Amino acid sequence: xxCSLTQKQLEIxxxxxxxxxxxxPMLAEQGYHGLNMDRIAEKLQxxxxxxxxxxxxxxxxxxxxxxxTMEKRIDLFQRAAMFRGNSRERFQAIGFAxxxxxxxxxxxxxxxxxxxxxxxxxxxxxxxxxxxxLCEHRCIGIVVGVVLDAISQGDLELPCGYxxxxxxxxxxxxxxxxxxxxxxxxxxxxxxxxxxFSVVRQSVNRQLDGxxxxxxxxxxxxxxxxxxxxxxxxxxECR
Amino acid sequence: xxCSLTQKQLEIxxxxxxxxxxxxPMLAEQGYHGLNMDRIAEKLQxxxxxxxxxxxxxxxxxxxxxxxTMEKRIDLFQRAAMFRGNSRERFQAIGFAxxxxxxxxxxxxxxxxxxxxxxxxxxxxxxxxxxxxLCEHRCIGIVVGVVLDAISQGDLELPCGYxxxxxxxxxxxxxxxxxxxxxxxxxxxxxxxxxxFSVVRQSVNRQLDGxxxxxxxxxxxxxxxxxxxxxxxxxxECR
Amino acid sequence: xxCSLTQKQLEIxxxxxxxxxxxxPMLAEQGYHGLNMDRIAEKLQxxxxxxxxxxxxxxxxxxxxxxxTMEKRIDLFQRAAMFRGNSRERFQAIGFAxxxxxxxxxxxxxxxxxxxxxxxxxxxxxxxxxxxxLCEHRCIGIVVGVVLDAISQGDLELPCGYxxxxxxxxxxxxxxxxxxxxxxxxxxxxxxxxxxFSVVRQSVNRQLDGxxxxxxxxxxxxxxxxxxxxxxxxxxECR
Amino acid sequence: xxCSLTQKQLEIxxxxxxxxxxxxPMLAEQGYHGLNMDRIAEKLQxxxxxxxxxxxxxxxxxxxxxxxTMEKRIDLFQRAAMFRGNSRERFQAIGFAxxxxxxxxxxxxxxxxxxxxxxxxxxxxxxxxxxxxLCEHRCIGIVVGVVLDAISQGDLELPCGYxxxxxxxxxxxxxxxxxxxxxxxxxxxxxxxxxxFSVVRQSVNRQLDGxxxxxxxxxxxxxxxxxxxxxxxxxxECR
DNA sequence: CATGAATGAGCCTTCATTCAT
DNA sequence: TATGAATGAAGGCTCATTCAT
Numbered sequence: 001x002x003c004s005l006t007q008k009q010l011e012i013x014x015x016x017x018x019x020x021x022x023x024x025p026m027l028a029e030q031g032y033h034g035l036n037m038d039r040i041a042e043k044l045q046x047x048x049x050x051x052x053x054x055x056x057x058x059x060x061x062x063x064x065x066x067x068x069t070m071e072k073r074i075d076l077f078q079r080a081a082m083f084r085g086n087s088r089e090r091f092q093a094i095g096f097a098x099x100x101x102x103x104x105x106x107x108x109x110x111x112x113x114x115x116x117x118x119x120x121x122x123x124x125x126x127x128x129x130x131x132x133x134l135c136e137h138r139c140i141g142i143v144v145g146v147v148l149d150a151i152s153q154g155d156l157e158l159p160c161g162y163x164x165x166x167x168x169x170x171x172x173x174x175x176x177x178x179x180x181x182x183x184x185x186x187x188x189x190x191x192x193x194x195x196x197f198s199v200v201r202q203s204v205n206r207q208l209d210g211x212x213x214x215x216x217x218x219x220x221x222x223x224x225x226x227x228x229x230x231x232x233x234x235x236x237e238c239r
Numbered sequence: 240x241x242c243s244l245t246q247k248q249l250e251i252x253x254x255x256x257x258x259x260x261x262x263x264p265m266l267a268e269q270g271y272h273g274l275n276m277d278r279i280a281e282k283l284q285x286x287x288x289x290x291x292x293x294x295x296x297x298x299x300x301x302x303x304x305x306x307x308t309m310e311k312r313i314d315l316f317q318r319a320a321m322f323r324g325n326s327r328e329r330f331q332a333i334g335f336a337x338x339x340x341x342x343x344x345x346x347x348x349x350x351x352x353x354x355x356x357x358x359x360x361x362x363x364x365x366x367x368x369x370x371x372x373l374c375e376h377r378c379i380g381i382v383v384g385v386v387l388d389a390i391s392q393g394d395l396e397l398p399c400g401y402x403x404x405x406x407x408x409x410x411x412x413x414x415x416x417x418x419x420x421x422x423x424x425x426x427x428x429x430x431x432x433x434x435x436f437s438v439v440r441q442s443v444n445r446q447l448d449g450x451x452x453x454x455x456x457x458x459x460x461x462x463x464x465x466x467x468x469x470x471x472x473x474x475x476e477c478r
Numbered sequence: 479x480x481c482s483l484t485q486k487q488l489e490i491x492x493x494x495x496x497x498x499x500x501x502x503p504m505l506a507e508q509g510y511h512g513l514n515m516d517r518i519a520e521k522l523q524x525x526x527x528x529x530x531x532x533x534x535x536x537x538x539x540x541x542x543x544x545x546x547t548m549e550k551r552i553d554l555f556q557r558a559a560m561f562r563g564n565s566r567e568r569f570q571a572i573g574f575a576x577x578x579x580x581x582x583x584x585x586x587x588x589x590x591x592x593x594x595x596x597x598x599x600x601x602x603x604x605x606x607x608x609x610x611x612l613c614e615h616r617c618i619g620i621v622v623g624v625v626l627d628a629i630s631q632g633d634l635e636l637p638c639g640y641x642x643x644x645x646x647x648x649x650x651x652x653x654x655x656x657x658x659x660x661x662x663x664x665x666x667x668x669x670x671x672x673x674x675f676s677v678v679r680q681s682v683n684r685q686l687d688g689x690x691x692x693x694x695x696x697x698x699x700x701x702x703x704x705x706x707x708x709x710x711x712x713x714x715e716c717r
Numbered sequence: 718x719x720c721s722l723t724q725k726q727l728e729i730x731x732x733x734x735x736x737x738x739x740x741x742p743m744l745a746e747q748g749y750h751g752l753n754m755d756r757i758a759e760k761l762q763x764x765x766x767x768x769x770x771x772x773x774x775x776x777x778x779x780x781x782x783x784x785x786t787m788e789k790r791i792d793l794f795q796r797a798a799m800f801r802g803n804s805r806e807r808f809q810a811i812g813f814a815x816x817x818x819x820x821x822x823x824x825x826x827x828x829x830x831x832x833x834x835x836x837x838x839x840x841x842x843x844x845x846x847x848x849x850x851l852c853e854h855r856c857i858g859i860v861v862g863v864v865l866d867a868i869s870q871g872d873l874e875l876p877c878g879y880x881x882x883x884x885x886x887x888x889x890x891x892x893x894x895x896x897x898x899x900x901x902x903x904x905x906x907x908x909x910x911x912x913x914f915s916v917v918r919q920s921v922n923r924q925l926d927g928x929x930x931x932x933x934x935x936x937x938x939x940x941x942x943x944x945x946x947x948x949x950x951x952x953x954e955c956r
Numbered sequence: 957c958a959t960g961a962a963t964g965a966g967c968c969t970t971c972a973t974t975c976a977t
Numbered sequence: 978t979a980t981g982a983a984t985g986a987a988g989g990c991t992c993a994t995t996c997a998t
Contacts, residue, residue: 031357033272037972047980048973058972113356116423119269133426140430162441165431169420170413170442177416178408184355187372191379192404202401203409203446210445210456217449247998251961276989286963287990297989486977490982508836511750515968525984527971536968594901595748595830611904618908640919643909647898648891648920655894656886662833665850669857670882680879681887684927685920688934695927754993764959765994775993963995974984 016054018044020068023061028110035062059123063132066115069108070135073101077142079233087150088213088220093229094143095175095204099197100237102179113180143168156213167211171204255293257283259307262300267349271357274301298362302371305354308347309374312340316381318472326389327452327459332468333382334414334443338436339476341418352419382407395452406450410443494532496522498546501539506588510598513540537601541610544593547586548613551579555620557711565628566691566698571707572621573653573682577675578715580657591658621646634691645689649682733771735761737785740778745827752779776840780849783832786825787852790818794859796950804867805930805937810946811860812892812921816914817954819896830897860885873930884928888921 022043027035037058041048055061076097083093102109121129147164150156158167178200182188188196205217230238261282266274276297280287294300319336322329341348360368386403389395397406417439421427427435444456469477500521505513515536519526533539558575561568580587599607625642628634636645656678660666666674683695708716739760744752754775758765772778793814800810819826838846864881867873875884895917899905905913922934947955 032270033971036970038970041981049975049980050978052973053978110356116352116419119273133429136424136426137430144431159441162438163431166438166441169417169427169430169432169435169438170445173417173420173439173442174409174413175416177414177419178412180355180416180419181408181412187375188408190372191375191408192383192402193408196408199401199405199408200412202398202405203412206409206449207442207446209449210447247961272988275987277987288964288992289962291990292961486982493982509749511967512836514966516966519985525986526969527985528983530969531982591833594897595827597748597751611907614904614908622909637919640916641909644916644919647895647905647908647910647913647916648923651895651898651917651920652887652891653894655892655897656890658833658894658897659886659890663853665853666886668850669854669886670861670880671886674886677879677883677886678890680876680883681890681924684887685924686927688923688926750992753991755991758960766959766996767957769994770957959996959998961995961997963993965992967991968989970988971986972984974982975980976982977980 012054015050016064019051019054019061020065024065024068024107024111027062027065027114028107032062032114056125057123059120060125060128062111062115062120063124063128065111067128067131067135069105069112070132070139072105072108073098074135074139074142076101076234076237077139080229081142081146083229083233085225085228086215087146087153087155088208088215089225090146091143091150091208091213092205092222092225093233094146095171095201096226096229096234098175098179099201100234102183104237106183109179109183113183140165140168140172143172150213155215156211158211170207174204174207175200251293254289255303258290258293258300259304263304263346263350266301266304266353267346271301271353271359296362298359299364299367301350301354301357301359302363302367304350306367306370306374308344308351309371309378311344311347312337313374313378313381315340315473315476316378319468320381320385322468322472324464324467325454326385326392326394327447327454328464329385330382330389330447330452331444331461331464332472333385334410334440335465335468335473337414337418338440339473341422342436343476345422348418349422352422379404379407379411382411389452394454395450397450409446413443413446414439490532493528494542497529497532497539498543502543502585502589505540505543505592506585509592510540535601537598538603538606540589540593540598541602541606543589545606545609545613547583547590548610548617550583550586551575552613552617552620554579554712555617558707559620559624561707561711563703563706564693565624565631565633566686566693567703568624569621569628569686569691570683570700570703571711572624573649573679574704574707574712576653576657577679578712580661581675582715584661587657588661591661618643618646618650621650628691633693634689636689648685652682652685653678729771732767733781736768736771736778737782741782741785741824741828744779744782744831745824749779749831773842774840776837777842777845779828779832779837780841780845782828784845784848784852786822786828787849787856789822789825790815791852791856791859793818793951793954794856797946798859798863800946800950802942802945803932804863804870804872805925805932806942807863808860808867808925808930809922809939809942810950811863812888812918813943813946813951815892815896816918817951819900821954823900826896826900830900857882857885857889860889867930872932873928875928887924891921891924892917 019040022040023035026039035058037048037051040061041051044051055064077094080093080097081090083090085093144164147156147167151158151164158164178196182196185191188194193199201222205222209216258279261279262274265278274297276287276290279300280290283290294303315336316333319332320329322332324332383403386395386406390397390403397403417435421435424430427433432438440461444461448455497518500518501513504517513536515526515529518539519529522529533542554575555572558571559568561571563571622642625634625645629636629642636642656674660674663669666672671677679700683700687694736757740752740757743756752775754765754768757778758768761768772781794811797810797814798807800807802810861881864873864884868875868881875881895913899913902908905911910916918939922939926933
């Protein structure tokens with residue numbers, strides 16, 4: 001009996017996954033009102049009613065997509081944080097993970113963007129919203145953890161009144177801002193920026209240098225580190 | 240007779256301004272869908288037809304909003320770029336202008352975000368689109384100009400293969416990313432970031448330090464510079 | 479289970495019929511503009527959405543009306559073509575069917591008129607369009623068939639270079655032209671034409687006489703033939 | 718004073734002509750709602766208000782177009798009726814005029830079609846409507862006149878109970894029906910009718926033969942007559 | 957008389973959501 | 978639970994007509 005129930009639950013979970021899978025590109029590519037219950041049903045060869053048995057409203061689907069996104073990134077970040085190296089290199093690994101995330105799952109990133117602007121939150125359950133918050137915390141927590149390590153190991157000394165979260169915020173802002181611009185501005189080249197990803201890496205590193213996080217850029221073979229990260233942490237993804 | 244004509248034209252221009260003024264918060268707060276011709280008309284106590292006499296479609300309103308926004312920022316940036324001080328201080332002034340812009344006109348900033356993602360561009364005239372692009376160029380051009388000055392004056396030396404636009408891109412990404420997060424994430428405090436604007440200033444400065452832009456932070460009384468900028472450039476806005 | 483499915487499908491089909499039934503007089507009496515989704519919904523006491531579940535757009539309704547019309551006429555024509563009599567009498571029967579069609583279903587006839595002029599065809603599917611064309615072919619084909627019989631039986635000899643389709647075209651033009659005038663000109667009486675239908679019959683017959691289609695009018699008891707047609711072919715309709 | 722008034726009236730008349738001139742193709746090509754007050758004003762480089770000083774509503778324009786049309790045809794018919802020849806040849810001349818009218822002024826013909834179907838008449842003034850009726854009478858009167866001549870000259874003897882107007886009605890129906898089909902059915906060729914105009918001429922003549930209108934087709938060199946009509950009556954139009 | 961901005965009813969169409977089967 | 982037809986509130990846009998200047 002119990003087994004059959006679990007069986008059923010698995011089926012349900014499986015179906016939810018499929019709903020999200022067809023929804024994601026619709027949302028990412030065509031925005032909030034490109035996500036359309038009729039088309040979801042059509043693509044899944046299912047009825048709309050069934051979808052409503054899984055998600056109470058359109059907005060719940062969107063939030064669920066966001067949660068999937070965040071979990072995906074958390075996974076990458078966690079693996080990056082475990083990279084074997086000094087604190088700066090581990091931070092580097094997380095930066096690499098962030099970049100990898102955007103490149104591997106451009107749809108995921110697009111969804112995150114949409115969630116911020118649209119007025120979705122009123123219509124969704126408190127429960128889902130708290131899951132989102134939790135994910136945010138976890139994600140930042142991982143990065144903050146590396147900063148704390150750096151401090152405890154003497155690699156980094158933050159200015160007075162400056163907290164680890166603050167440093168993370170600065171880097172987070174820069175990377176998310178950059179990826180957002182890259183994704184939505186198709187004339188970056190005309191503006192004179194031809195290799196934005198490489199520029200972001202460079203900028204972030206200079207920022208860390210500015211904070212005196214050792215070893216500084218000049219003492220670090222960035223390319224070699226990246227190669228190691230690729231091989232040791234993200235071999236599957238970078239094949 | 241001539242006067243009366245100008246009179247009429249003024250009225251028309253006035254009304255366009257009012258249409259945009261009503262539209263802006265709707266778009267900024269509720270996104271592409273929140274902007275709605277019926278509600279614009281209702282708020283203005285005018286008929287929909289009238290609005291369509293000014294703007295051929297909803298999208299044209301949105302673009303017009305974007306152009307207003309960009310012009311507003313260009314104005315602030317231009318004034319900032321003329322601040323009397325060394326290159327690093329002038330860059331600082333532009334950073335201050337960017338911050339000021341977000342704080343003074345949060346809706347303007349919000350609109351800019353939306354424009355990127357929505358599929359607006361197909362329905363608008365090539366002419367408007369080129370105006371937008373021109374604005375972008377001008378805005379970046381101002382900042383790049385200061386970087387070039389810094390280089391020519393020997394305050395800054397960019398790494399090999401790194402262009403002035405690249406440096407600007409990094410800072411642009413960080414500030415716009417940060418302001419976007421601030422605007423859309425109401426639980427930053429819970430994440431441990433209590434004074435995000437101050438953090439951004441700090442981060443950007445560290446980044447510039449990382450590039451070795453002289454005078455470095457430690458040789459600069461940041462607070463004093465900011466006070467001078469407030470007084471000498473943005474006295475009106477910071478009253 | 480199967481039965482219940484058919485049940486549902488029947489209902490749907492039933493409703494489509496009702497949508498068309500309500501639409502027809504609107505279109506026939508008030509033209510393209512008179513047909514209006516709001517009013518259809520109102521008359522049916524249904525929501526507009528429901529109607530759109532049956533027809534993708536207004537134009538599809540119009541085409542569907544046209545197809546119904548043509549099928550109705552084809553049915554009458556087919557029955558007429560099977561009238562037992564000589565070729566001239568069978569042609570007469572088709573003429574009678576045409577007249578009957580206009581009188582029994584004036585709205586059907588009205589719809590056909592409208593379809594020609596309005597720019598409907600762009601918005602409809604190629605499939606529907608080809609159905610319409612097929613109907614036209616079938617309808618003309620029936621009449622051409624009788625002409626061919628007449629020729630093969632030696633009742634009719636067409637002038638050199640004159641095809642059966644040409645003869646049919648002449649009669650088609652005259653009848654449809656006449657019915658169109660009758661339907662839209664309410665002062666025929668004032669113009670001195672008091673029994674237009676009878677006049678058309680007469681004119682067509684003279685035309686056939688002019689082509690020498692035997693037996694000529696003078697050798698034919700037209701009234702008797704008509705009575706037979708009424709009784710033997712269209713008993714139901716002429717009750 | 719009087720002169721200046723007449724001057725003014727001429728100007729007004731002139732402007733009305735121009736309004737109708739730009740309206741006609743709009744109506745003929747794009748139907749009732751292709752005729753658009755804004756576009757008329759735009760094409761004329763005038764204001765909409767001015768147009769409303771000439772025509773009380775859109776429908777009045779349409780009727781005025783119809784009247785222009787009918788007057789144009791009356792002119793052609795009158796000239797044709799004066800052709801020097803026997804009654805049958807004069808009738809032929811009118812038939813030629815009708816064909817000429819369609820070919821020279823396809824837009825005129827198109828307008829006439831539209832007027833029939835749309836519900837225009839409620840919104841127009843009694844005065845205009847009576848003008849239309851008068852035109853119809855005149856037009857038919859011309860043709861009836863030729864038929865009467867034929868009878869009085871012993872060329873034609875109508876069957877008992879059949880009036881001259883009836884004969885005219887039959888021919889009118891056939892020609893207008895044919896031209897309507899030609900104008901709106903772009904696949905006549907596929908239906909096997911490749912030279913519809915020639916077919917109509919032939920059919921009408923057979924019809925007249927059927928009524929015994931002398932000289933019969935076989936005693937008439939149709940082509941020669943047509944050539945004479947072209948040369949003697951419509952030299953200007955057939956250049 | 958000319959102008960043309962303002963009007964507002966009206967139209968077609970979309971789509972999230974419900975609910976009877 | 979699955980289905981999918983029905984719903985109906987919006988939404989974007991058009992256009993004949995009016996009227997103050």
